Amino acid sequence: METNRLSNTLAKALNDQMTNEALNAQIYLAYASWASEKGYDGIANFLFRHAGEERNHMMKILEYILKRGAKVVVTAIPAPGAEPVSVNDCFEKIFKSEVQNTASIYSIVNMSMAEKDWATWNFMQWFVKEQTEEETLAIDLLSKIKIAGGENANDDALYTLDKDLEKTPDDARLAQDVTAANP
Ligand code: OFO
Secondary structure, eight states, rough: OOOOOOHHHHHHHHHHHHHHHHHHHHHHHHHHHHHHTTOOOOHHHHHHHHHHHHHHHHHHHHHHHHHHHHHOOOOOOOOOOOSSHHHHHHHHHHHHHHHHHHHHHHHHHHHHHTTOOHHHHHHEEEEEEHHHHHHHHHHHHHHHHHTTTGGGGOHHHHHHHHHHHHHSSSSSSOGGOOOOSOO
């Protein structure tokens, strides 16, 4: 008996998204290693933790595909690309890759809506919220480096930023989660 509850189109899109999440994990791993080599241990620690989060996202999608009775296809992961040339460049690259990932998440949401696959639509809402958090986090990183001097940040400012990032939480607070009682 056929028990697959995902269309071929959505199964393909979700499998591709697994690879996107794996690629993002590789990007964070590569940038974390770069930061560590340069002596920015706080930034490296933050990015290593984030690589783990991206891998969890991949696993979340993998489990969903299996639970819906469709086939998981594990493919090669593209290379993460050139390493950053500065902390400023590192944060800009992170922002760009998060925005790109948001676009692919939105495209799966659109497909699930077109197919009226409400289970997948509902599943994807977790990722929509997660991407808002990650974009907020990336924007915060960019603001911090901008205050530190951007591409011209001096060693003292980078040292302070590095220490600061070690303590930065992994999740950003979202406007929609703020209440009057808990501003
Ligand atoms: Fe998977 O959240 Fe970033 O990309």
